[in-house]
Amino acid sequence: MLAEGAHEASHQESLVCSQRSGRAIRFSHHYEDFVPATGMPLAHIPKQVRPPPVDATPAPSLSSSSSADPQEEETAPEIIWATKPDSFGLYREYPSKPTHLPESTITLAHLTEFPSTVLPDSSRVSPAGPPMLPEPYEGSADWDRHNLSTFSFKKEVKRLDLYMADKANNPFREESGWRTSTVHIRLPAEKVKQSEADALLLTIEMYHCPIMDIISSVLRDELSAAFHLTPFKQYWQPTPESQPERVYSEAYCSDAMLEMHRDV
Template identity: 30%
Template sequence: MPPIPVVELPSTLDDVDADLVELNSQVPIPSQPFIITPRDHYGLYRRYVHSPPSFSPDNLTSVAHFADSPTFIKSQDDLRARPWWSGFGGSIQSAQTHYFTPFLNATTFRLMHWFYSGSVTKSLLELDRLVQEVLLAEDFDQAHLKEFRALKENHRLDSYQDASEDIHSSFSASDGWMETSVKIHIPADGVQHASEDTAPEFDIPGLFYRRPLEVIKAAFRESAAEQFHLTPFETFYQPSDDVPAEKTYGEVYSSPAMLDEHEKICSQPREGNCTLETVVAAVMLWSDSTHLASFGTASLWPIYMFLGNQSKYARAKPTAFAAHHLAYIPKACAQSLL
C-alpha cells in the first residue's frame, strides 16, 4: 500500500493558517476520495473510487470456476452452472428432454453417438468409453435394442426433418428472438449507376436477432452473474513499502475505459431520488463463421456477446458457455439474387 503522509500538527492555534498554506503547497489533495484495500500475499491491492463494492465476486469463486479437470471436487455452484442452451434463451427446454431426436430413444442415440465420435479405429480406450458413456448411462435400456439395426438408424439420421415443429423453433419469440429481412444493393457487371442507392435492391430474408438490452437484462438475471464485477477498480502491485507501486492491467473491469464510464454514470443526476447502485455493463461483441460439423460445409454466422464484468478466465472456460447469442446472419448466394 502506498505510504500515507504524516503531518505534524502546529503547536499553537495562531500558526494554523500558515501551516495549512504550507501543507497545501506540499501535499497534493486528491480530487476524489479513494478506498484502498490491503495488499494480498502477491503484493496486489485495489483502489476504488468513492465507495467499495456492495460485494466482491472473488469471494464466491474458486479454481473450478476458471478451469476444468476430472479431479476437481464438484460443488453446488458447479451444479448450477450456465447450460449450453441458455445463450439462445430459456425456452429450448425440449433439447433437455428430447435430446435423442431423431432417434426413438436415448439408448439408440447413445449407441449411434459413440459410433460416430472418437477415433476411426476403435481402441481399448474407446471400449471403455462405450461402457462408461453408453452401457452404464442411467437412461440406457437394453429393451430398446431388440429391433436395432445400424443401417436403419443411420438412414433415420440422414433423412430426419422435424415436421412437427417449426423449422426455426430454436429462435423462440418468448426468448425475444425476432425475424426480419435485410435490403442490400447489388451492382451489375457492365452497368453504371449514379450512386449505390440507385443500384438494384434485393431483399435477404431470414435474419434472426434479439434486442441487446433484453439480452443484457437476461444475462444479469442468471446465476453466473454472481461472479460479475459491478464496481470497477484499479489494481496496483507493490511487494513492499519501500518499492514504488506499479499499476497493473488484466481485466476489462479494471481498465481505464471502464473506470471512465463508471465515473460518468455516477456523476449523472438521479431521477426520482433513486438510491439504487449504478452499474456499467461492459458489452463485448464478436462475429465469425462457425462450422456445424467436422465434415461437409454446413455453417452459421452468429453475432454473440460477452460481458466484460465477468473475469476473462471464466469467459475463456468452454463449459462456462459465457456467450450470449444476439443474431444470426443469413447467407445469400449469387444464384438467389438473380
C-alpha cells in the first residue's frame, strides 16, 4: 500500500496542469518519442551457410574415381558474420569479420540537430564568442572595421595568383603528389546557334593527384583503422516468422562489391 501510494504521488507530481481549467496536460498519442536505431552488434558466434545439396548421382566406378575433378568435391561451409536485427528488423551479413562497425559509435547527438549552447554541459553561452561568426569578429583584438574600406577583391585575387605562381610557397607541389595537366574546354557563345567544333577553345591548367596515390596515402594514415572496408548484404525481417528480404541501398551492398571483396 505504501509503495502504491508513493507511486501515485510521484505520478501526480509529474503531471502538468493547465492554469485555466486545472486539467492535466497530456502528450498526444499521435506522437511517439522514438529514438532511431543505431547499433547493430555482431552475433557472438557466426553462422555457417552450407552449399545447396547436390543431386544424387550413381556411385563412380574404381576406374573413374582416380580421374575425378577435385572441384566436384564438397566445398567447406562458408562462414557468415551476421548482426543482430535492429528495431526495424534490419540485419547484415558479412563475408568475413568486419574491420569496423560505424553504427556502434553513433549516439543520439549524431542523429539529431537542434540549436543549443556552445558548451553542451552549460546552460549559458560560452564567453569565447559566437562560433557561427568567422574569425576575427568584432570582439577580437585583431578586428578593425576600417580595414574594410581599403579591401579590394581584385587585389586579393592577384595576391593569390602570385602565391600560386611561387613554387616555393605553392601548396600544390610535386613532392606532395600533385600533377599539372592541361584541359581543353569548348565554350559556345550564349544565344548563338553553332556547332561545338566551331566554339571557342579554352586551354586551362589544373592540379590533380592520381587516385592511387590518394588511396595509398589515406590507408597509411592512423585513421584508416576506423574505416569500414567490408561489404555486406542487408536483409529486412519484420517478424521472426516472415521471410527475410534483401535490401539494396549503397554500392557496398551490391553483389559486384562482394565478388570483388572475395577476389581480393
